[in-house]
Amino acid sequence: MTETTISEEFHAVGEDIADTKAPSGPIEKRWDERKFGAKLVNPANRRKLSVIVVGTGLAGASAAATLGEAGYQVRSFCYQDSPRRAHSIAAQGGINAAKNYRNDGDSIYRLFYDTVKGGDFRARESNVYRLAQVSVNIIDQCVAQGVPFAREYGGLLDNRSFGGVQVSRTFYARGQTGQQLLIGAYQALERQIAAGTVEMNTRHEMLELIMVDDRARGIVVRDMVTGEIETHTADAVVLATGGYGNVFFLSTNAMGCNTTATWRAHRKGAYFANPCYTQIHPTCIPVSGDYQSKLTLMSESLRNDGRIWVPKKGGDERAAVDIPEDERDYYLERIYPAFGNLVPRDIASRAAKYQCDDGKGVGPGGLGVYLDFAEAIQRLGLDAVKAKYGNLFDMYAQITGENPYETPMRIYPAVHYTMGGLWVDYDLSSNLTGLFVAGEANFSEHGANRLGASALMQGLADGYFVLPYTLANYLADGPYEPVDDDHAAVVEARQAVEDRIQKLLAIDGDRTVDSFHKELGQIMWDYCGMERSEEGLVKAIGMIRELKQEFWTNVKVTGANEEFNQTLERAGRVADFIELGELMCIDALNRRESCGGHFRVESQTEDGEALRQDAEFAYVSAWEYGDQQPTLHKEPLEYEYVEMKSRSYK
Ligand SMILES: Cc1cc2nc3c(=O)[nH]c(=O)nc-3n(C[C@H](O)[C@H](O)[C@H](O)COP(=O)(O)OP(=O)(O)OC[C@H]3O[C@@H](n4cnc5c(N)ncnc54)[C@H](O)[C@@H]3O)c2cc1C
Numbered sequence: 001m002t003e004t005t006i007s008e009e010f011h012a013v014g015e016d017i018a019d020t021k022a023p024s025g026p027i028e029k030r031w032d033e034r035k036f037g038a039k040l041v042n043p044a045n046r047r048k049l050s051v052i053v054v055g056t057g058l059a060g061a062s063a064a065a066t067l068g069e070a071g072y073q074v075r076s077f078c079y080q081d082s083p084r085r086a087h088s089i090a091a092q093g094g095i096n097a098a099k100n101y102r103n104d105g106d107s108i109y110r111l112f113y114d115t116v117k118g119g120d121f122r123a124r125e126s127n128v129y130r131l132a133q134v135s136v137n138i139i140d141q142c143v144a145q146g147v148p149f150a151r152e153y154g155g156l157l158d159n160r161s162f163g164g165v166q167v168s169r170t171f172y173a174r175g176q177t178g179q180q181l182l183i184g185a186y187q188a189l190e191r192q193i194a195a196g197t198v199e200m201n202t203r204h205e206m207l208e209l210i211m212v213d214d215r216a217r218g219i220v221v222r223d224m225v226t227g228e229i230e231t232h233t234a235d236a237v238v239l240a241t242g243g244y245g246n247v248f249f250l251s252t253n254a255m256g257c258n259t260t261a262t263w264r265a266h267r268k269g270a271y272f273a274n275p276c277y278t279q280i281h282p283t284c285i286p287v288s289g290d291y292q293s294k295l296t297l298m299s300e301s302l303r304n305d306g307r308i309w310v311p312k313k314g315g316d317e318r319a320a321v322d323i324p325e326d327e328r329d330y331y332l333e334r335i336y337p338a339f340g341n342l343v344p345r346d347i348a349s350r351a352a353k354y355q356c357d358d359g360k361g362v363g364p365g366g367l368g369v370y371l372d373f374a375e376a377i378q379r380l381g382l383d384a385v386k387a388k389y390g391n392l393f394d395m396y397a398q399i400t401g402e403n404p405y406e407t408p409m410r411i412y413p414a415v416h417y418t419m420g421g422l423w424v425d426y427d428l429s430s431n432l433t434g435l436f437v438a439g440e441a442n443f444s445e446h447g448a449n450r451l452g453a454s455a456l457m458q459g460l461a462d463g464y465f466v467l468p469y470t471l472a473n474y475l476a477d478g479p480y481e482p483v484d485d486d487h488a489a490v491v492e493a494r495q496a497v498e499d500r501i502q503k504l505l506a507i508d509g510d511r512t513v514d515s516f517h518k519e520l521g522q523i524m525w526d527y528c529g530m531e532r533s534e535e536g537l538v539k540a541i542g543m544i545r546e547l548k549q550e551f552w553t554n555v556k557v558t559g560a561n562e563e564f565n566q567t568l569e570r571a572g573r574v575a576d577f578i579e580l581g582e583l584m585c586i587d588a589l590n591r592r593e594s595c596g597g598h599f600r601v602e603s604q605t606e607d608g609e610a611l612r613q614d615a616e617f618a619y620v621s622a623w624e625y626g627d628q629q630p631t632l633h634k635e636p637l638e639y640e641y642v643e644m645k646s647r648s649y650k
Contacts, residue, residue, distance in 0.1 A: 006534060007590045010541060010579035010629060011096055016620050017271070017633040021426040021470075022126055027641055028108075031130040034426065035469050039476035046071035047476045052219055054206045054261055056083030058178070058456055059439025061185035062242030062463025068192030070468060072475070075232055076189070076198050077221060079205045079256060079569075084186040087242055087254040088459065091178025092299035092392065092522035094160065094170035095456040097135040099207045105179070106167040108132045111585055115454060116642045118164040118344050119367060119419075120596035120612060121449020122274070125641055126426060127444050134465040135457050139171055142466055144358040148173050160304050160388075162452035163343035164649070170453045174549040175392045181456055185463070204230070204571065206261045207497045209237065209268045209435070212489045215480065216265075216435035220497045224569065225407070227562040229497055231490050235475055238467065239265060240459075243418040243440035245278065247577045247584065248529070249521025252284055252297040259580050262422050262441050263524035270430045271622040271633065273423035273443035275580065276588035280530050280595050281416035282348035285409075286368045286397055294513075295414040299392055300370070300452040303341045305385065306409070308332050308348070309370050311478065314359030320370055320408045339649040346449045346597045347649060349413035353530050353607065356412070360636065363410040372408035413530060416457060419446045420587075423622040423635075427470035428462060429621075433566050434480075436471055438462035442492055443620070446597025501561050504571045511552030513567055516551050517574045520581050528585050533601045537589040541629050544582045551578060583623060583630060590632060593617045594636035 023030035027127045041049065049072050053064040056078040064076040098111040111132035116123060139157070143149065149171050150158040159168040173180040192198040203224045210218035210233060218233035221605060244259035245251040266272045283298045299600040309328045313619050316323065332351060333340040343351075356359060362368045382405065386393070396404045421443040426442075428436050439459040446454060483490060527533075527540035551574070559565040594603045594610035595617070603611045 006538065007592070009177075010589065012598070012622060012629055012631040014627070014631040014633045017423070017431070018636045019124065019635065021427045022124070023426065027125060027129045027352050030126050031133055034589060037467050041472050041476050043071055043462065046189070047073060049073065049478050050075070051236050051238060051471065051475070052232055052234040053238045053240060054078070054219060055086065055240030055242060055439070055441070056080075056186075056189065057086035057088035057240060057242055057439060058134060058181055058185055059084070059441070059463045060238070061182065061189045062460050063238055063438055063467045064198050065185060065188035065192050065238060066464055066468045066472070068195070068197035069188070070472070071197065074192070074198040075234065076203065077201045077204045077206060077219070079115070079203065079224060081202055083189055083200060083202065084182055087213075087257050088456070089179045089183045090254055091181070091456055092175040092297065093162065093301040094172035094177045094453040095138070095181065096162070096169050096451070096453040097139045097171055097457065097462070098132055098169060099136055099139060100169075100573060102159050102168045104167045106169050108136070110167065111135060111169065113642055114165045115445070115451060116447070116639070117647055118451040119449055119616065119645045120610070121447065121614070121642075122277075122595055122637065123445055123447030124637065127638060130466070131445050131458060131461050134461045137465055138457060138460045141242035142181060143458075144186050145181050147184045147185045150174065160225060160301055161342055162300050163303060163342045163348065164339070164451045165342070166339070170301070172301065175301070175389065176454060181460065184458070200324035207264060207572065208240070208493045210264045210490055210493045211225060211268055211432065212483050212487060215433045217480070217483050218490065220493050222497070225564055227560070227565065228449070229494060231485055231491065231494050235478040235480050236436065236471060238436045238471070239422065239441050240438040241441045242461065243375045244414045244577070244580060245418050247520065247581050248415040248524045250292065250295050250516050250525070252281060252295050253416075255294060258577065260573050260576045262437075263576040264429070265422060265432070265435060267625050268432070269625065270432050270435060271423035271624055272420065272583060273620050273622045274420040274587065275584045275589060275623065276528065276598055277419035277448050277596060278415060279345055279417035279419060280353055280413045281345055282413050283371060283411045284414035284416070284479075285396065286363055286412035288364065296395065296418065297414070298396060298409060298411055302371060302392060303348075305380070305388070306341065306371040306373050307342050307350075307375060308369055308371055310355045310360040310362060318374070320362070330362070335498070336649045343649045344449055344451060346599075349530060350599060352413055368410035368412045369409045370408035372407070373404065375430065377405065415525075415529075417450055419443065419448060419450055423620070427473065428466055429470065429474065434474065437469060438467060448598055453467055499570065500572070504555070504557045504568060504575070505561065507553065507555050507557065510555050511554050511556060513555060513557065513571045514573050516547060517570070517577065518557060519547060520574070520578055523547070524581050524584070528581075531599050531601055532588045534589065534592075537585045540585045541582055541589070544578060544585065548578045548582070551575060586630060587621055587623065590621065591617055612646070618644070
């Protein structure tokens with residue numbers, strides 16, 4: 001049996017898909033032309049048009065605030081008790097923008113180039129160019145809102161470097177950049193709430209998408225405090241519901257991050273693109289035991305000054321400070337002299353894994369490498385290091401009980417970000433008319449590997465600068481026929497939610513929801529994590545199918561619907577994660593190449609680097625849901641501006 005038939009045993013292949021909104025012409029003019037070509041809505045008509053925005057992270061809050069300010073009727077939803085608790089608040093290191101304040105050769109074109117290359121040629125050129133263009137506006141917008149970016153002595157905003165680039169273009173607010181940016185977006189959102197253009201619904205979880213006559217027209221939500229099931233309809237729906245890294249159980253994501261909104265939309269017909277592209281971040285605090293439910297990121301910004309090393313001799317049990325310089329291997333500086341400790345995340349993660357596989361790992365179980373600031377402290381002084389990274393060092397000390405100013409930090413790769421997500425066109429519209437997707441929830445811009453500090457940039461680009469034009473273009477043809485609560489499609493969607501909740505509560509089995517989630521996470525980490533193989537993926541699909549079967553017959557969901565019930569919430573999310581996990585493995589099995597965060601052992605160079613197979617796989621995989629099996633639609637990728645070549649950071 002050939003490899004192709006093995007993969008195709010698990011899915012069907014459909015027609016290719018095209019981005020029909022993709023602009024042509026000179027790349028630097030494409031966005032301007034799209035904006036000029038987009039239909040406008042007269043301000044007086046905007047208040048007759050309604051939009052549902054699910055998610056209040058950077059993407060959702062910025063979209064809702066901007067659409068509210070423009071005059072549309074916006075209804076905003078999140079599952080937290082406050083919009084400003086969205087996971088975006090956890091972002092530490094920074095946000096990229098091509099301002100070239102450092103005069104070090106940066107430009108819109110270079111940010112575009114770095115992002116296309118960093119994504120291993122699996123992102124669309126037009127989208128990435130637009131992202132680089134609007135990056136400069138984002139910084140101006142946030143400064144105007146009062147976001148306290150770090151400044152240099154002369155008053156200009158300060159910059160630092162992130163992986164995969166040789167310029168300093170990352171704007172930051174200590175190690176709390178996401179928090180400060182989210183407070184900015186939240187203020188803008190609150191202003192609209194006070195003005196009455198945005199209605200905020202906290203503690204409401206979207207559990208279904210409502211489709212009416214082939215258009216996305218609303219959502220079904222559960223009030224997480226009372227259990228009441230509500231339906232909301234509008235002229236358009238925006239999902240800005242974040243990533244799905246928690247499919248691995250252990251990740252750096254906030255505990256609540258989940259796939260339910262995007263997976264429910266997928267089941268209603270929205271294509272899921274590149275689900276297997278997961279980012280494993282190299283600098284996280286290593287797992288310390290079975291009881292753990294969360295991993296902690298140590299920001300990539302630490303790689304600006306910290307040096308990564310392992311002892312040259314395997315099994316060396318001496319304390320780090322007792323190992324002399326000539327017995328240390330600064331392996332990233334050795335293997336990748338051009339980028340050194342600032343190679344992209346996928347490369348740094350795999351390099352750490354290989355050192356540990358080789359027996360050179362440090363700390364419990366040998367699953368760690370050192371991130372050492374001794375040289376930086378000597379060069380810059382203790383105070384300067386504290387000023388730049390103090391809160392990260394404190395966090396490390398609190399979690400590990402070790403003082404990172406005196407002994408190197410121990411780090412190991414962990415699941416961090418998902419490049420895959422719902423398929424969208426250039427307008428950020430999914431293949432379902434009226435359903436738009438923003439931020440980490442969509443698949444666009446980062447290809448197979450996201451560069452550090454580019455997620456915040458994308459979320460804010462989508463919300464502040466892209467959707468306000470492209471969504472308006474869609475709304476200009478509205479308002480659409482009003483949809484009442486007793487419309488058959490609304491009743492059916494609501495009933496489906498109620499039935500599913502009752503089904504979960506009725507199983508009354510023996511296993512906790514978390515035990516299923518943990519088992520799924522282990523399968524995903526073992527077979528669809530840093531390395532994937534045909535044999536492992538086939539095995540994983542079988543294991544996930546069995547797990548799904550057991551979940552729906554043996555899960556124990558305590559309590560009732562009509563109350564605050566976190567077990568019920570988690571059960572619904574884990575059920576969706578199980579289905580998504582299976583699709584991720586099928587996607588990874590189909591993609592018989594290595595690119596970015598997706599490393600297939602069968603496709604590597606002689607020295608163990610990722611080997612792309614452009615002739616066969618230069619496409620986006622857009623998956624259509626099917627009861628029996630998913631169908632793959634390919635969107636071919638073409639590169640006019642950046643020559644497709646092997647990534648080299650040597
Ligand atoms: C620890 C950490 C540090 C990071 N640091 C950086 C960094 O320095 N720079 C960078 O660029 N990126 C960073 N990232 C990545 C970045 O933080 C995220 O990609 C980004 O914040 C995602 O924003 P978002 O608006 O798309 O989604 P989120 O911020 O995840 O928001 C999702 C929103 O959707 C809502 N939601 C989800 N599902 C539902 C549902 N079913 N019903 C109702 N509401 C729902 C949630 O309530 C929430 O409001 C980091 C990530 C982590 C984990």
